[in-house]
Structure formats: structure tokens, C-alpha cells
Amino acid sequence: MTKETLIVSLKGPNSVSPERALTEAPWVRRTLIGIAILFVGLFLIMPLFEVFASALDKGVDYYFTAITDPMALSAIKLTLVAAFFSVVLNTLFGLASAWAITKFNFPGKNLLITLIDIPFSVSPVIAGLIYVLLFGLQGLWGPWFINHNIHIIFAVPGIVLATIFVTFPFVSRELIPLMQEQGSDEEEAALVLGANGWQIFWKVTLPNIQWGLLYGVILCNARAMGEFGAVSVVSGHIRGLTNTLPLHVEILYNEYNFTAAFAVASLLTFLAIVTLIAKALVGAKYKDEKVILPTSLESEPTL
């Protein structure tokens, strides 16, 4: 008999121990926690191990050959390029939209908030198709670009555009609620003190949102590097030219080159783990900042 149940039985059948009054019975708690751990292990941890195990199936040498293959290196490069552009542009857009939405009132504000979410609600394949329809051979603007010898579809610009589209909301979605919560008091104070818009942004607004911004950037980057669907539609799968890491994994896999596929996949998995750790670290910092610290000096005279 555990100590807890002993106390309960001593108090009689109708009384509850102080801990029990606030929570569920031990068997309920244990069962729920057990189920959660089982699911996480089965569906998240095991596949992760499987990725690394399969990647190292043919030894470390083979692993490094697979990830240093020129095609793999070119895929890594293209993934980094696409991620770089989407992170930079979406950060700028995220800041601008969050600033506009939280600091000004204008007609169509709610519509803008809804529109920002479109990439989350549209299937990535559709997102890719949109660009094919716009810039493809039979597309709306496609012929004009092709006549001017600018290749967008089945080329790097298309991949960058599709990646930007799917990662569009991450930064602004993170910043809008944060900036709404913080209000404009500090900005108004800075304005009355004589600061111009630029000074207000760098000295007041940015320090207040820096952790939230970084959090959004991390999520945006992770998605940009891992995007498959939209990129797959616009890429054309030209090896060494328009393949990103996820596409490269698919090609290797379809060629029954499983070990190489998993080796490259392990890079993406590794990236995911790094993202997770960065997210946890930044998230903790971000939470600290949102919590208004209790006044620690109440004992001191207030005047």
C-alpha cells in the first residue's frame, strides 16, 4: 500500500488527501502518461533511430560517400539557398506585416490577417502548381519571362518562390500576437521623447520582440529546408541543378539506393533535432521575457 492510499484509508472512505483533491487517482495518471510515452516512442523515437540505423547500414565510409556525392552537395547548396532567401524575405515581410497590423488601423486589416494564413491552409502541391500556372510555358506571365531568357519554373527561382510561399506565415504569425500583447506604450513613450521611426524600431521594438522573432525564424528555416511538395512541383528534378535535399532523398529512394537515401535523410533529421533544441532554448528565453517579473524589492522603501 502506498503512503498516499494509506492516508486516504486512515481518514476514512470519504476523505481525500490534499494531493488527491487537486489531481486524478494514481492509476489514471499512470495510464495516461504511459500511453503518451508509448505513442511518442512508437511513432517518433523509433523512426528516428531507424533513419540513423539505415543510414549507417553499409558503414561510415559509405555514409560519408553518400553525403559528399556531388549531387548531394548540390542539393545541400540549393536547400541552403532556398532557405536563406525565404528566411530573409519572410522575416522582412513578417516584421512589416506585424508592425502594420499591430500599430495601425486600416481598412482590410482582418482580411490581411486571414490572407497571411493561406499558405498554412493550402496544400503545398497546390502552392507549387500556382507558380507553374503563373510562370510555366503556358502560364500567365511565363512566356514573357521565357522570351527574356529568365527561367523560373524548373529552375532555382521557382524553388525559391515556392519555398517562400509555404514559409510565408511563420514569422508574422509569431510576431502579431506578441506585438499585440505588448501594445504601443513604449513606442509612444519613445516618440514623445523625440525618437524617429528608425530609432524606435531598433532601440525599442526590436529588443522587445527579438526572441519571438528568432523563434519564428527558426520555424521558418526548418520548414524551408524540409519542404517537399511545393518544391517538387516546380523543380523538374534536374539532378545537380534543381534538386533540394528532400527531393534528392526521394530520387535515391526511388532508385532503390536505400542506404544513400537514409544517409541524406539523416542530414535533414539532424537538422530537425538541432532546430528542436534551438527552439527549446529560444522558447525558454522568449517565455521569460513575456512574463513580467514580480517586483522583487517590495521590502525596500518605495520612496
Place this chain on the structure above:
Amino acid sequence: MSIEVKNLNKTFNGFNAVKDISLKLESGSLVALLGPSGSGKSTLLRMIAGLEIPDSGEIHLTGKEATYVSAKERNVGFVFQHYALFKHMTVFENIAFGLRVRKQGEKEIRDRVHELLDLIQLSGLDKRYPSQLSGGQRQRVAVARALAPRPEVLLLDEPFGALDAKVREELREWILRLHEETSVTTLFVTHDQNEALEVAGRILIMNYGKIEQDGTPIEIFDHPATHFIAQFVGETNYIDTEVAEIGLAVWGPFRFSINPSLTVGQKIRIYFRPHDVYVTEQFETLQVKARIKKTRFKGTVIEYLLDLGDGKSIFAQVPKGVALASGFKDGQDVYAAITAFHVFPL
């Protein structure tokens, strides 16, 4: 250093927050803008600071037209109710902000910040962050930050509203001393009448976007200009009756001599303060009979609910010493007279 406002109007989504307000503040004055919440006082203050743009009217600061001048060019100091300190900056950097954006020299900044830290009596705390300060300390830092660039006027929006009663009282004293030392033209918004009466040399009372009375604390308290002010400032009894004959109104056992210009039959409301009800054990001239129905201890005074018979009752306040010496108790028969009152036609 003076503030002049002419025919100022401001509407928010069809709501007239400020209606045709004109006022003039002399250089070096300390003025309170008092009113219930939603009366437009904060909007007026924010328009003077340049944080809101009026729909029409003019604002002049130190004789210069400033209606559409950007807040950053107006050189006003503004103190927010919730401090609005820069939470990622130290106390020193908060106070220095207005000087840094003006690109002042490092030495000048340091001297000015330390001068202000002395003024707000927080000299040792320059390296603290706002989260490490108490509410009263934060608000003093906010005042110092506003004063750092030597503003021509200081505007305070409910500066003590978020603080507890004791700290509020201390800060009232402090702001008075501060004003004596700096003599910067100061306009502060408050909904706390005690704050306004105690601190300001002049009070503007706002209600529904208009200034109802503009006067010294004594004028406001003893000569309320309108119904609203008679009820809003200080505690008061009011009774409704009508003019019985030229120069006379009657309510219960009381007879009031009123302005003879009021016509007979005119409905009127008479206001009188509980401390203007004179209560004694023994009958004196012009008093009427009353019975103590309820006693309430209010610190320095004791309040009695006096039953006048016929379902009529009024509140009277007696200084504690007098009340204790007289030994008033519930159910006792006493005599009462109303020594001062104000009559407003309904």
C-alpha cells in the same frame, strides 16, 4: 512654456471624446484635469502631446502653433499610467533615452541622468532594470525620463492610477515638491478628486468631453458650477423639491432661503455636504429635530444617518472629537441645521 488649446474636437468612431474645448495654462502652473473615466481627459492630454490628432481646433505650445507638429518635435514630457518604461534597458538608459536620440555627448548625458536620479531619490539604482523596481520607483523613473530632455511642458496621464493608496499619497507629495523645484508647466490627468484637490493649484473638471468648471480647489469644492460637479466632487446629500415662494424652498422640516429670481413652482435640487450639517444634542436657533438612525465610523469623522421623520433622511458628518464628546448614539434625538448648500434648477 504655456499651453493654449482652442476649440479642440476629437471623435472616435462617432463618439465625441472631446467637444470644443478651449483652455490656457500659464507657464509654471500645476493643473489637474479631473473627470470620470470616458470623460475625454486622456484624449485631450494625448492631443496636447501629439499622440492623437484633433479633428479640428488648435494647440499652441509656448505661443507657437503645434496642432499638427509631430509628437517627437513638440518637446513635451509624457508620463503614462503604466509607466511604459523600456523594459530591456536599465534605469540609467531609460532616463538617458531622450538625450541619446538627440545625440548629446556622453558626459552631458551622464551628468543629466545623475542629476535626475538625485532628484527622484533613486541614485543607487541606475543599473537596475524596471522589473526590479517597485511600482512607485518605476513611476518616478518614468517622470525622470520625461524630464531628461528638459521639456517645455510635463503631461501626466493618471500617473498614480496603478499604485496602491499609500504610495499614491507619497507620490502626490513628491510631485508637488518636484514641481516646486523644476517649475515646469505641468498638466496631469486623474479621476481621483483627492489627488486633484491636494496637488493642483487649478483644476479643470471634464465630463462628456467638455470642461464643466475651471477653478481653484476651493472654488470647485465650495462653489460647484453644475449639478455634475456638486455630485462628483466631495461627498454630498441632495434633495429634490420646488420653490415654495419667492426666495424660499421647503423640504421636510428644513427651510432654505434661495435666489429670489427662481420662479415659484420651479423644480430644484439642493446639494449640501454632510459636514455642513450642524448636529447638536441641545436645541439651538434654526435647528430641526432629527433622530440618529445609523452611525458609520470614517476615520477622522463620524457619519450619521439622520431620520427626519416622514421617510426623509440625510447624512451628517461630525468631527470625531466632537462626536465622542457629545456621546451621540443610535436612536438618540438630536437637532440639526444645514449651514451651507447649493441650489440648481432641475
